[in-house]
Amino acid sequence: MFCGTKSPMLGRLPFFDYYRPTTLAETLTAMERLDGNLCVLAGGTDLLVAMKERRGTHPALLDIKAVPELAGIRADNGTLCLGATVTTRAVAASPLVRERVPVLCQSLKLLGSMQIGNRATIGGNLSNGSPASDSAPPLLALGASVKLVGKAKERWVPLDNFFIGPKKTVIEGELLVEVRVPASPGGRGIFYKLGPRNAPEDICIVSAAVYGVPDGETGAWKELRIALGAVAPTPIRARIAEERLKGQPLEPKLVDEAARIAADKDAQPISDIRGSADYRREMVYVLVKRALEQIARDNPGAT
Ligand SMILES: Cc1cc2nc3c(=O)[nH]c(=O)nc-3n(C[C@H](O)[C@H](O)[C@H](O)COP(=O)(O)OP(=O)(O)OC[C@H]3O[C@@H](n4cnc5c(N)ncnc54)[C@H](O)[C@@H]3O)c2cc1C
Known part of the structure; x- marks a missing residue:
């Protein structure tokens, strides 16, 4: 049985049984034996914080890092x-x-x-x-x-x-x-993350990723996909915007229209401590437009 040390900020970890299997077979056997009365522990950066904040207790943790x-x-x-x-x-x-x-x-x-x-x-x-x-x-x-x-x-x-x-x-x-x-040959992608101004590496306010494979002959794009973070109950695809772009070259007017669709029709943001729903919508427009413009430019992709 293990128990964490006391942290002045987050409080003490509750008691739990700790398992550290060293093969996948052992891991699956332990999961079956514990029959749901366990929680998988990987890096612990979400789980242990949640446990210290008493947002969840688990009788057993199954540490999978040694598998x-x-x-x-x-x-x-x-x-x-x-x-x-x-x-x-x-x-x-x-x-x-x-x-x-x-x-x-x-x-x-x-x-x-x-x-x-x-x-x-x-x-x-x-x-x-x-x-x-x-x-x-x-x-x-x-x-x-x-x-x-x-x-x-x-x-x-x-x-x-x-x-x-x-x-x-x-x-x-x-x-x-x-x-x-x-990983399609010739695919181009770009990711933009809008974080808090003084901590860009923190949880995002809005994020957007665009990926596509240019079709050299027609100037259109194959598999052009747009995905958004923090503007819906889950990470989402901006499917209505994607549909608008289907089979067409990324001309400036079309890019602007698709970014507006992603913001107004695909995104379903809420207001919370990180940003208001209106701000998030506007930032979806900005990030998607920038990302589409970026992949349309003649460069070999993001680095
Ligand atoms: C200070 C701080 C800053 C952060 N900044 C960011 C950020 O900028 N961007 C961001 O995206 N996240 C951020 N996070 C969140 C966190 O670091 C990530 O979500 C992290 O990737 C979770 O991975 P983990 O291995 O630590 O998961 P854990 O905490 O070990 O597990 C998280 C959950 O997933 C389950 N789980 C883990 N692995 C598996 C598996 N293989 N199979 C089934 N279930 C599994 C666990 O049971 C648990 O419920 C931040 C966290 C902190 C504390």
Whole structure:
């Protein structure tokens, strides 16, 4: 049985049983044996803060950081495979990720301070289900999927169907094992994050990612996707704006119209301590317009 030290800011961690399996098989056996009476612990940057703030207590924590099958970054033909426990900073610094999908490096470089980025995992950032997650918009725009493994079953879920509400995902007592990102040759992406003025690496007020593959012959774009953070109960695709852009070159008038659609029709922001709904809507317009203009320019993508 473990218990954390006392923090003057956040209070004491409640007692919990602590398990640290060293293989995926051991992890799945422990999950089955504990039958839902556990919480997966990855980097702990969300979970331990929540526990100290008494926003959740768990009788047992299953620490997955020592499971080798959940670690590592590799390429499988045209797909990039990210283990669930790879830290967000390791993804941001990976030459392979930079070469295949630089837009993901761009977003994860901005996730938290260096200390947070060195603990926070890509699996934890998605499983936590925050509408303001920094990894979600680029991964949605890239068309990523996640592998979930549970009691005697496993399934692949497109990220489009993964988030179902604030802090809610489709995970049902399962482990997120891997994130798969298709990396189309010639694809261009850009991520913009609007954070608090004195702490750009903090949780975003609004974020936007755009990804597409230019079709050299027609000047139109294939797979042009727009994703938004912190302007709806979950990270979202701006599908109405995407539809407006389908099959057409990114001309300035059309870009302006699509950005306005993303702000007025796709985004469903609320007002909270980080910003008002009206401000967020206006910032969606600004960020989406800038991102579309940026990928339309003749440069090889974001770095
Ligand atoms: C000071 C501070 C600044 C931050 N700034 C940012 C920021 O700028 N941008 C941003 O996006 N986030 C930010 N965060 C939030 C946080 O760092 C991220 O959400 C982080 O990526 C969570 O990953 P973790 O490995 O720490 O998850 P944990 O805290 O270990 O887990 C989070 C949740 O996911 C579940 N979980 C974790 N891994 C798995 C898995 N493989 N399968 C199933 N369930 C799993 C856990 O059970 C838990 O419910 C910040 C946090 C702090 C404290």
